[in-house]
Amino acid sequence: MKSAQGIFASAATLTLIAAICTALVAATYQLTTSRISANQQAFLEQSLEPALSGVSYDGSITASKLVIPAPHELPGSDAAVVYRAYAEGRPAAALFVVTARDGYSGPIRLLIGIRADGVVTAVRVLEHRETPGLGDRIDLSRSDWVKQFDGSSMINPNFGGWAIKRDGGEFDQLTGASITPRAVIKAISETLVYFDAHRDELFSLPATGEGQ
Amino acid sequence: MTTGESIEQLRAGLWKDNPGLVQLLGLCPLLAVTTTFVNGLALGFATLVVLACSNVLVSATRRWIRPEIRIPIYVLIIASLVTCIELMFKAWFPSLDRSLGIFIPLIVTNCAIVARAEVFASRNPVGASLADGIGMGAGFTLLLVTIGAFRELIGQGSILSRLDMILGGDPMAGITLIDGGWLLAILPPGAFFSLALAVAAKNVIDRRREAARRAHMPRNLRRADGATATRA
Numbered sequence: 001m002k003s004a005q006g007i008f009a010s011a012a013t014l015t016l017i018a019a020i021c022t023a024l025v026a027a028t029y030q031l032t033t034s035r036i037s038a039n040q041q042a043f044l045e046q047s048l049e050p051a052l053s054g055v056s057y058d059g060s061i062t063a064s065k066l067v068i069p070a071p072h073e074l075p076g077s078d079a080a081v082v083y084r085a086y087a088e089g090r091p092a093a094a095l096f097v098v099t100a101r102d103g104y105s106g107p108i109r110l111l112i113g114i115r116a117d118g119v120v121t122a123v124r125v126l127e128h129r130e131t132p133g134l135g136d137r138i139d140l141s142r143s144d145w146v147k148q149f150d151g152s153s154m155i156n157p158n159f160g161g162w163a164i165k166r167d168g169g170e171f172d173q174l175t176g177a178s179i180t181p182r183a184v185i186k187a188i189s190e191t192l193v194y195f196d197a198h199r200d201e202l203f204s205l206p207a208t209g210e211g212q
Numbered sequence: 213m214t215t216g217e218s219i220e221q222l223r224a225g226l227w228k229d230n231p232g233l234v235q236l237l238g239l240c241p242l243l244a245v246t247t248t249f250v251n252g253l254a255l256g257f258a259t260l261v262v263l264a265c266s267n268v269l270v271s272a273t274r275r276w277i278r279p280e281i282r283i284p285i286y287v288l289i290i291a292s293l294v295t296c297i298e299l300m301f302k303a304w305f306p307s308l309d310r311s312l313g314i315f316i317p318l319i320v321t322n323c324a325i326v327a328r329a330e331v332f333a334s335r336n337p338v339g340a341s342l343a344d345g346i347g348m349g350a351g352f353t354l355l356l357v358t359i360g361a362f363r364e365l366i367g368q369g370s371i372l373s374r375l376d377m378i379l380g381g382d383p384m385a386g387i388t389l390i391d392g393g394w395l396l397a398i399l400p401p402g403a404f405f406s407l408a409l410a411v412a413a414k415n416v417i418d419r420r421r422e423a424a425r426r427a428h429m430p431r432n433l434r435r436a437d438g439a440t441a442t443r444a
Contacts, residue, residue, distance in 0.1 A: 006278065009278065010278050010280065010281045013276060013277060013278065013281065013285070014281055014284060014285065014288075017273070017285055017288055017289070018288055021288050021289060021291075021292035022292070024292050024293075024296060025292050025295050025296060025299075028295070028296040028299050028300065029299060031299075031303075032299045032300060032302065032303035035303035035304070036299065036302045036303050036306075039302065039303065039306040040306075042306075043306065043310075129313075129314055129317075130314075131314075132244055132313065132314055132315070133244075133400075136313065136314070141310075
């Protein structure tokens with residue numbers, strides 16, 4: 001059997017090349033990770049203000065950042081972030097950064113703005129890997145789909161309405177993609193439920209400082 | 213390898229065996245992202261870097277790789293390179309990364325890259341493989357940029373819009389030639405029409421050149437291959 005030796009040689013070559021490739025990716029990751037998170041933070045901060053259109057508030061939103069460590073009842077398994085806006089010391093709105101884990105390909109990071117009275121001001125997709133031409137229409141740069149949530153709340157539509165029309169709900173689906181909209185709708189409704197249950201607590205907690 | 217050979221490699225990639233125009237490889241990204249000049253240039257450049265690096269790595273390791281495991285090795289090398297490029301785009305060109313989205317990671321599936329690894333790099337020395345990678349990558353980029361500029365001009369009436377995504381700075385509107393455009397060019401059918409026009413244009417140019425070459429040749433020297441013919 002000359003093939004046994006060949007198999008071991010092949011396995012060794014594959015292992016070696018895999019190790020080298022992994023080292024290459026790991027080194028690039030180390031080199032870029034701080035820049036990438038800085039870029040993501042900058043993009044997030046740019047998106048905060050437009051997501052609160054129609055709400056008047058005082059001061060800067062980024063100063064009122066609150067980190068909710070996992071586990072929590074919000075969508076996503078890692079820490080969620082909430083930015084709070086106040087007008088004359090009273091709660092005006094909250095912006096949630098949550099992760100929908102059940103997208104079609106990978107996590108979908110969402111920014112969800114909710115006014116103090118529980119009405120959604122805007123939903124924006126911060127990051128996703130959905131299929132081009134199908135699921136990627138949740139992104140505002142591809143279609144207006146995500147705008148249909150403006151003005152919705154826990155009671156508008158009512159409980160059963162938080163689903164795509166095909167599932168008997170009130171919201172438009174995307175042709176050729178149903179997993180993606182389901183994931184987004186589920187994340188928004190869960191966030192609304194969380195906001196309703198924890199509203200006073202959310203607005204009274206002190207801001208999470210840097211490094212915490 | 214001589215300089216003449218590398219130049220011949222580059223010419224093959226850019227024109228004679230252009231991966232997009234002649235081999236019709238990598239059509240998915242080609243058709244999907246060429247809505248503007250900037251998108252075409254960025255994806256083309258990323259593909260060129262991956263193609264050149266993967267050709268070099270495949271060629272350098274070709275003596276130690278047993279033929280039965282060559283395909284998994286190509287996949288490993290190409291996937292790692294693409295992941296590195298994706299991280300670099302996210303770090304240094306975040307808005308381009310958002311604009312190209314999933315198409316940067318999808319460079320992995322560009323069959324032009326694995327085709328060059330299999331057909332060329334696994335059989336040739338490192339220098340020639342590098343020249344082949346650069347030539348093929350440049351040919352692909354040239355086509356992406358041409359189609360991107362064409363679709364942008366017809367579809368939006370502008371050229372070079374959002375150049376800031378490469379150069380940095382404030383958003384740039386580019387040069388607007390006509391206000392508004394013919395939307396069809398931006399939509400997916402526009403991509404197919406543009407590619408068809410590009411392939412047709414290449415065939416017309418090749419035919420004209422061939423005819424001109426034959427017309428300049430004395431009758432008794434006209435031969436099918438034309439290799440030894442010289443002007444009288």
